[in-house]
Amino acid sequence: MVFVQDIPVCERETQGPMRVERESPSECPLSLLSEEDPTTPVIPILNRFFWPMKKYRLRSMACQGDDHLGSLPLPVQRMHLIQVDSVQRWMEDLKLMTDCECMCILQSKPISTEEDAQSELILSSQHSAYDNLQLLLKRAWIISTELTRISQKLEKNRWQRVHSMTVRVNCHVRSMINEYNSFTRNSSEEMHQFEKLLMEKCSEFTSVTERCIQTEDERTLRSMKSCINETLTTVAQYFGQLIELALTYEIQNLVRQLNSSDNIYITESSTSGLFSLTQEGAQLCRIIAKEGGVTALFKICRQDCFRCLYPQTLKTLASICCVEEGIHQLEMANGILCLADILMDITHSEATRAEAAAVIAQITSPQLTVTQHLSSFLENMEDIVTALVKLCQEASTGEVFLLASAALANITFFDTMACEMLLHLNAMKILLAACMDKQIVDTPYSRDQVVTILANMSVLDQCASEIIQGNGVQLLMEMLFERSSSGNSAEIAACERVQQKSAVTLARLSRDPEVADAAIKLSCIPRLVELCRSPTERNNSDSVLVACLAALRRLAVMSPDGLEDSDFQQLVKPRLVDSFLLCTNMEESFV
Numbered sequence: 001m002v003f004v005q006d007i008p009v010c011e012r013e014t015q016g017p018m019r020v021e022r023e024s025p026s027e028c029p030l031s032l033l034s035e036e037d038p039t040t041p042v043i044p045i046l047n048r049f050f051w052p053m054k055k056y057r058l059r060s061m062a063c064q065g066d067d068h069l070g071s072l073p074l075p076v077q078r079m080h081l082i083q084v085d086s087v088q089r090w091m092e093d094l095k096l097m098t099d100c101e102c103m104c105i106l107q108s109k110p111i112s113t114e115e116d117a118q119s120e121l122i123l124s125s126q127h128s129a130y131d132n133l134q135l136l137l138k139r140a141w142i143i144s145t146e147l148t149r150i151s152q153k154l155e156k157n158r159w160q161r162v163h164s165m166t167v168r169v170n171c172h173v174r175s176m177i178n179e180y181n182s183f184t185r186n187s188s189e190e191m192h193q194f195e196k197l198l199m200e201k202c203s204e205f206t207s208v209t210e211r212c213i214q215t216e217d218e219r220t221l222r223s224m225k226s227c228i229n230e231t232l233t234t235v236a237q238y239f240g241q242l243i244e245l246a247l248t249y250e251i252q253n254l255v256r257q258l259n260s261s262d263n264i265y266i267t268e269s270s271t272s273g274l275f276s277l278t279q280e281g282a283q284l285c286r287i288i289a290k291e292g293g294v295t296a297l298f299k300i301c302r303q304d305c306f307r308c309l310y311p312q313t314l315k316t317l318a319s320i321c322c323v324e325e326g327i328h329q330l331e332m333a334n335g336i337l338c339l340a341d342i343l344m345d346i347t348h349s350e351a352t353r354a355e356a357a358a359v360i361a362q363i364t365s366p367q368l369t370v371t372q373h374l375s376s377f378l379e380n381m382e383d384i385v386t387a388l389v390k391l392c393q394e395a396s397t398g399e400v401f402l403l404a405s406a407a408l409a410n411i412t413f414f415d416t417m418a419c420e421m422l423l424h425l426n427a428m429k430i431l432l433a434a435c436m437d438k439q440i441v442d443t444p445y446s447r448d449q450v451v452t453i454l455a456n457m458s459v460l461d462q463c464a465s466e467i468i469q470g471n472g473v474q475l476l477m478e479m480l481f482e483r484s485s486s487g488n489s490a491e492i493a494a495c496e497r498v499q500q501k502s503a504v505t506l507a508r509l510s511r512d513p514e515v516a517d518a519a520i521k522l523s524c525i526p527r528l529v530e531l532c533r534s535p536t537e538r539n540n541s542d543s544v545l546v547a548c549l550a551a552l553r554r555l556a557v558m559s560p561d562g563l564e565d566s567d568f569q570q571l572v573k574p575r576l577v578d579s580f581l582l583c584t585n586m587e588e589s590f591v
Helices: 044-050 086-104 115-118 131-153 157-185 189-212 216-258 262-278 282-290 293-301 304-320 324-332 335-344 350-363 367-374 375-394 398-412 417-424 427-436 443-458 463-469 471-478 488-511 513-521 524-533 540-556 565-572 574-587
Strands: 005-007
Touching: 044 304, 131 216, 157 189, 157 427, 189 216, 216 262, 216 282, 216 293, 216 513, 262 282, 262 293, 262 304, 262 375, 282 293, 282 304, 282 324, 282 398, 293 304, 304 324, 304 335, 304 350, 324 335, 324 350, 324 375, 335 350, 335 375, 335 443, 350 375, 350 398, 350 540, 367 443, 375 398, 375 417, 375 427, 398 417, 417 427, 417 443, 417 471, 417 574, 427 443, 427 463, 427 471, 443 471, 443 488, 463 471, 463 488, 463 513, 471 488, 471 513, 471 524, 488 524, 488 540, 513 524, 513 540, 524 540, 524 565, 524 574, 540 565, 540 574
Parallel strands: none
Antiparallel strands: none
């Protein structure tokens, strides 16, 4: 079953977070997570900050070509820091890298006078907390990448390279600490202790690798290799702990600004800073939630003087809630009631209500088990569903419709009562009418949300008449022909989901003779046969194949004469598993 979170989105993935299981440092201190991408940090302690993840991003999908949503999925991803042009990235890092090389040559001695150094430091005390964090993350990314490369060279016993890279890491670490201390005047004693431990361990690391290049005895080198591995792991651990302390401290400053400021410009800057940090990975989202970021953001959403900031604030909340800690904090802050109030208040702009719908879509993601504990959501579900249906009906853009329909699609998984509510609110008629407007339902991602709702509602007997009246069978037939126009992998996946769910919906609704008769008259049977027999038509998707076989068998009961004998013998008469194996074997060719 494919959820709204499976839809990748460029700015905000529609899907719930993708969980990546990793080995713990104790189990595999230096195991490489990727042989194919040498730029991906492989030290487990660092992956918390630099391992890419999917977040619920529903924005650009509605208006982009190659950009995309995730079912919702918001998606596959590289960390935000390297999602830029390679030349631009090199230009940004040039100062850091050349400064480090100079320090290596001069044995870490200053290369300018103290006054000049103060004016040229890329990290100045004038920077905001967000600027400080971005610079810290860039330096940390460089260090983590170097540590990864050291582990790779160590596996190949390239001792000279290991030593030179160790010297470079040593310089980078010292530069990072000096830079950070230049704009942080009140760092904690705990942070100073980790700084001291990290620098001592880096010096030890350099000394150990230096001894390796002074000997050629293989036995000695093998014995020293385990020592180097252990030291490298310790350096990575200290480094990860220091970075987490620094990030926590800076995030605390941003949250403090949100809580204490009544200046709209400071509040806007702090909110934008938090949003940008949420794009860096799950660990930063957890820190933001832990440090009270969710509560501070809802405080903004409860003040009329900040109404113009509601869309950005809600977008930030949706990003934070890609982790369970964020959802827990939302529940504790009574955020569901706040979201319901915003959705029902027609004086709010459409953009504000659309962003509130995005938060609902995120926290009701079927991939998040924590959503089952949102007791306050059930209390406000009727108001929320009513407001979302109205938002779908009045949506002026494809993006607004996508956000609202994604929330509804997730809610139909969240609670069975939601389908009955939707039926009572004439949601079926509204959604089918929206699909006729190609400016509103303009992407496979939007159609994925609509057909998800239809599939879940089709279990109700009353849905059949609604489908007939709204020309829904014709729409489902068209969805069986869903094809990607861009060739984008996310869009192709969305098309597969549309095909699968439309076939599932037809199979469920065809228990009603009137629906089955309409489907047969629209030549659904030949299309289902084509999808079963032609792997390219279904993009080699097994889930589409199973759904089409089920729908075909249901329609064959109503109209056995509509099938050719060979189709009946191969696709209907055998067991489902046998027909499935027969169709999948059609993909093979033997020369």
